[in-house]
Amino acid sequence: MTERMIYLDYAASTPVDTRVLDRMREVAAINCANPSSTHAAGREAQAIIATAAGQLAGLLKVNPGTLVWTSGATESDNLAIAGGARYRAHRGKHIVSMKTEHKAVTDVFEALSKEGFDVTWVEAGGNGLVSPEVFAAALRDDTQLASIMFVNNETGVIQDVEALGTICRERDVLFHVDGAQAVGKLPIDLGALPIDLLSLTGHKFYGPKGIGALYIADRPGCHVEPILFGGGQQRRIRPGTLPTDLVAGLGMAAEVAANSIESDLEHLGRLRNLLWDGIKDIAGITLNGDPEGFPGILNVSVEDIEGESLLLALEPICVATGSACNSKSQEPSYVLRALGLSDSQAQSAIRFSVGRPTTTDEVAFAAGRYREAVARLRELAPGAAA
Amino acid sequence: MSGDPYSAAVRELFAAPTHAGTVADGTRVLVEDQGMRVEIAASVAQGQLSAVRFRAWGCPHLIAAAEWACRHYENGPASALDKFPTDRIMEDLAVPTEKTGRILVLEDAIRSLGRSLTSKQT
Numbered sequence: 001m002t003e004r005m006i007y008l009d010y011a012a013s014t015p016v017d018t019r020v021l022d023r024m025r026e027v028a029a030i031n032c033a034n035p036s037s038t039h040a041a042g043r044e045a046q047a048i049i050a051t052a053a054g055q056l057a058g059l060l061k062v063n064p065g066t067l068v069w070t071s072g073a074t075e076s077d078n079l080a081i082a083g084g085a086r087y088r089a090h091r092g093k094h095i096v097s098m099k100t101e102h103k104a105v106t107d108v109f110e111a112l113s114k115e116g117f118d119v120t121w122v123e124a125g126g127n128g129l130v131s132p133e134v135f136a137a138a139l140r141d142d143t144q145l146a147s148i149m150f151v152n153n154e155t156g157v158i159q160d161v162e163a164l165g166t167i168c169r170e171r172d173v174l175f176h177v178d179g180a181q182a183v184g185k186l187p188i189d190l191g192a193l194p195i196d197l198l199s200l201t202g203h204k205f206y207g208p209k210g211i212g213a214l215y216i217a218d219r220p221g222c223h224v225e226p227i228l229f230g231g232g233q234q235r236r237i238r239p240g241t242l243p244t245d246l247v248a249g250l251g252m253a254a255e256v257a258a259n260s261i262e263s264d265l266e267h268l269g270r271l272r273n274l275l276w277d278g279i280k281d282i283a284g285i286t287l288n289g290d291p292e293g294f295p296g297i298l299n300v301s302v303e304d305i306e307g308e309s310l311l312l313a314l315e316p317i318c319v320a321t322g323s324a325c326n327s328k329s330q331e332p333s334y335v336l337r338a339l340g341l342s343d344s345q346a347q348s349a350i351r352f353s354v355g356r357p358t359t360t361d362e363v364a365f366a367a368g369r370y371r372e373a374v375a376r377l378r379e380l381a382p383g384a385a386a
Numbered sequence: 387m388s389g390d391p392y393s394a395a396v397r398e399l400f401a402a403p404t405h406a407g408t409v410a411d412g413t414r415v416l417v418e419d420q421g422m423r424v425e426i427a428a429s430v431a432q433g434q435l436s437a438v439r440f441r442a443w444g445c446p447h448l449i450a451a452a453e454w455a456c457r458h459y460e461n462g463p464a465s466a467l468d469k470f471p472t473d474r475i476m477e478d479l480a481v482p483t484e485k486t487g488r489i490l491v492l493e494d495a496i497r498s499l500g501r502s503l504t505s506k507q508t
Contacts, residue, residue, distance in 0.1 A: 304443070306443055306444055306445060308445045308446060309400070309444070309445055309446050309449060312392065312397075312400060312446045313400075377443075379406070380403070380406050380441060380442060380443075380449065381423065381441060381442070381443040382416055382423045382424070382425035382441040382442070382443060383441075
């Protein structure tokens with residue numbers, strides 16, 4: 001490939017911030033101990049982890065003791081949903097979510113349904129948002145857990161988690177939020193929001209892969225059963241030796257984010273507007289999701305274009321046709337189908353996602369390349385003018 | 387590149403197809419199946435395919451295969467259109483087996499073109 005690669009897939013993963021990398025190198029160089037060990041080196045590792053917990057707690061405005069380290073958002077989602085539902089199963093087995101959630105959520109619900117849990121999928125409107133009224137109507141007397149994602153990974157739609165969480169509090173339902181696309185990108189005050197469980201992962205906000213966390217609110221009835229067994233670490237909620245350097249990296253990513261969220265949001269908003277302005281007059285183009293959604297994500301479909309060919313024609317731009325975790329399936333996005341898009345519209349969908357390092361030149365190039373690719377594929381299609 | 391779903395041949399043929407388009411006053415067939423659309427056009431002079439062109443709506447493998455087929459048949463005998471080298475295309479372009487159906491859509495178009503040309507001659 002002779003052209004320079006342009007990475008516009010920040011919703012799939014972000015580069016590790018240099019400050020994060022420096023912190024991880026520093027920790028890896030000075031400490032090799034198991035943080036569970038009680039000797040001096042082990043206690044030093046514990047202190048490093050405590051510092052990271054403080055940094056992440058500062059970002060989320062919570063007590064560090066409410067955080068449990070995991071391997072990432074998928075594990076956090078599994079622990080929150082399966083662990084939360086099983087913990088409260090003696091009170092009822094009805095659980096609620098949406099079809100537009102990430103597979104790390106929907107697949108857990110499917111698994112729980114095989115254990116005898118009764119699942120209700122709440123419908124989103126065409127803009128991807130679930131109304132509080134529709135959500136409230138889905139809750140029953142035996143509902144024990146609901147899971148709604150903060151920012152949709154494909155469309156950038158931001159759910160009103162405050163309104164939905166308030167309904168859950170009134171009905172004594174555990175409220176889990178998949179915050180993988182929100183943490184470190186939107187201001188989140190868990191001290192004020194009625195969220196019981198929040199999943200996050202480091203690599204979505206310039207931290208390392210392989211490390212995440214689950215926030216568990218410190219309030220009565222809010223607890224999860226472990227899904228892993230084998231040690232007493234982390235109050236037995238999530239056993240296993242903690243990777244000190246990765247935890248330290250996630251902590252530093254949280255500290256960096258806490259100081260840059262506002263400027264990041266302004267930057268991303270400018271970039272998304274520039275990109276959309278550059279392509280919005282293409283015949284048959286539609287913006288998928290809510291125009292007021294997270295500014296780092298722009299999801300568009302265009303009529304009569306085959307998505308896989310569009311993706312290749314866009315190279316050297318790295319974008320996604322759907323969730324990166326699902327992109328090998330080549331199936332139309334189930335998230336966009338749930339929003340009412342046809343197979344054809346969903347199949348042509350491209351998710352551009354910009355990040356902190358993205359430049360206006362890169363976005364301008366991407367808009368131009370998108371226009372060229374659509375025009376070329378239309379010219380190639382049967383029925384084009386001779 | 388590790389994990390690349392496309393062979394170098396697919397990338398080259400997809401990026402710069404020299405046989406995309408149509409043939410003015412030629413014979414043209416359109417086949418639609420499995421969500422794919424392939425149009426093949428050709429002109430014949432003294433039993434030889436003097437020009438073969440394609441238009442396609444589908445995945446990169448289909449577009450690359452259509453370009454490959456046009457190059458393969460052009461300047462050859464029209465009678466060759468009843469023999470479609472599926473295995474050779476699959477091998478030359480390293481088409482994954484799950485996409486065999488898409489190559490068969492192209493085969494249908496090529497064979498249909500052959501039948502159409504034959505019916506015009508008789």
